[in-house]
Amino acid sequence: MEERQEFIVEEDGMRLDKFISKRAVALSRSQIQSLIKRGKITINRLPSKSSHRVVAGDKVSVLIPEQEPLKVLPEDIPLDILYEDAELLIVNKPHGMVVHPAAGHYSGTLVNSLLFHCPHLSAINGPLRPGIVHRLDKDTSGTLMVAKTDEAHLDLVRQMKERRVKRKYLALVEGRLELDEGTIEAPLGRHILKRKRMAVRHQGGRFALTHYRVLERFRAATLLEITLATGRTHQIRVHLAYIGHPVVGDKTYGRKGLRFTPFRDNSLTRFKRETSPINRQALHARLLGFAHPSRKEYMQFTAPLPHDIEQLLHNLRA
Numbered sequence: 001m002e003e004r005q006e007f008i009v010e011e012d013g014m015r016l017d018k019f020i021s022k023r024a025v026a027l028s029r030s031q032i033q034s035l036i037k038r039g040k041i042t043i044n045r046l047p048s049k050s051s052h053r054v055v056a057g058d059k060v061s062v063l064i065p066e067q068e069p070l071k072v073l074p075e076d077i078p079l080d081i082l083y084e085d086a087e088l089l090i091v092n093k094p095h096g097m098v099v100h101p102a103a104g105h106y107s108g109t110l111v112n113s114l115l116f117h118c119p120h121l122s123a124i125n126g127p128l129r130p131g132i133v134h135r136l137d138k139d140t141s142g143t144l145m146v147a148k149t150d151e152a153h154l155d156l157v158r159q160m161k162e163r164r165v166k167r168k169y170l171a172l173v174e175g176r177l178e179l180d181e182g183t184i185e186a187p188l189g190r191h192i193l194k195r196k197r198m199a200v201r202h203q204g205g206r207f208a209l210t211h212y213r214v215l216e217r218f219r220a221a222t223l224l225e226i227t228l229a230t231g232r233t234h235q236i237r238v239h240l241a242y243i244g245h246p247v248v249g250d251k252t253y254g255r256k257g258l259r260f261t262p263f264r265d266n267s268l269t270r271f272k273r274e275t276s277p278i279n280r281q282a283l284h285a286r287l288l289g290f291a292h293p294s295r296k297e298y299m300q301f302t303a304p305l306p307h308d309i310e311q312l313l314h315n316l317r318a
Contacts, residue, residue: 002063009058016043016060017050024062035062072101072128074116075108081117082301087152087293088145089118089131092303095141095280100129114146121146122153133157134231139249142169142285142303147293155293160231166289169226169236170215170305172282172312173245174255177222181213184239188232197252198234200242208232210239218316221248225286236283248312250281278308 007023014022020032020041032041032050039047040063043054054060080092091110098105101112114121114131121131124147131146133156147153159165187205191197209229216223222245226236234253240246241253289300305313 002065005062005064007060007062009054009056009060012055013053015050016041016048016052016054019054019060020062023060024064027062027064035064040065072109072111072115072130073107074119075112076116077108077113079113079117080303082143082303083299087149088147088156089114090143090145090288090301093136093141093144093285095139095306095308098138099135099144100132102128110144118148121148122150124150124153134160136285137234137237137281137283139280140283140285141306141309143288143301144285145288145290152293156290159290163229164291166287166300167228167231167285168287169228170284170286170309171212171224171226171236171240172248172309173222173224173240174248175220175222175245176217177212177214177224177245179214181211184210184212184243186239186242188235188238198232198238200238206230206232208235208239210235212240216313221316223313237281248282249278250283278312280308282309282312284309 005024007019009019017029017032017036020027020036021029024032027035035041036048036050042048042061043052043058045059045061080094081089082092083090091114093099093110098109099111101107101109111128111130111132118131123130125132131148131153133145133147133153136142136144145156147156156165186200186208187202188198188208189201189205191199192201207230211227211229213225213227214222215225224240228235237247237250237253241250246254284305285303286305287300287302289298291297292299
């Protein structure tokens with residue numbers, strides 16, 4: 001059954017598509033454009049174009065067709081399981097794998113693989129994200145916990161909110177950090193213009209705290225151990241770019257358009273040549289520690305560095 005939403009325009013001059021995007025928050029920009037082209041969005045009962053400027057008093061009607069619920073199918077994709085019992089799993093997620101189905105990624109995800117291995121997972125996050133307690137970016141590898149039962153899921157989420165879950169990452173960043181350790185405290189929120197990106201936002205952003213410690217310095221890069229105090233979307237990548245040291249290989253928050261530490265002589269050219277084995281951000285969730293949901297004993301797991309980052313570090317050391 002179609003859903004109808006109606007709005008009364010209060011001010012003149014806004015484009016129809018922008019007016020809808022501000023009012024019908026559940027619709028993406030592409031969905032809005034599609035509905036306008038199909039005549040599902042009208043002004044005073046008449047179809048219109050995206051560029052039409054609304055006028056105060058106009059009645060805008062949006063007819064949203066009913067969508068068929070998406071089904072996530074089990075897929076026989078290998079899992080690297082670090083630990084498993086009746087309540088949870090700890091997996092080592094490979095880079096390049098999306099955690100759960102979303103627009104453009106309805107198969108080949110970690111959830112598809114999990115459902116093949118274990119058909120019964122926590123249902124708290126709905127049918128598209130069964131068992132998923134927290135996420136890693138597609139091109140970030142490493143430790144990730146999955147809940148089999150609702151009780152375990154709720155307990156793990158509570159531990160994360162109370163900042164009792166230990167999460168350590170390894171990140172290779174561009175440039176040389178002079179301080180041996182430091183803390184980055186900068187609020188994060190959606191980028192004002194690029195809504196798929198996050199940004200430091202001192203007004204309207206959410207508190208975010210990242211600790212780092214230098215493990216190894218190279219001529220044009222630094223290997224860091226990162227400890228998360230909060231878990232905002234893209235937190236590590238945005239914070240490191242914010243201080244001028246983006247993660248090596250980060251295509252979203254990397255060098256283009258961001259501050260970076262300049263290199264002397266020909267070290268930048270040499271650095272690019274040495275980092276050629278990697279085609280994603282050099283970020284790995286190395287360690288995960290928490291209290292078992294029912295036994296309450298502390299558990300800690302580590303995931304070995306994947307081959308591409310190992311090869312990258314080998315090249316830099318050589």
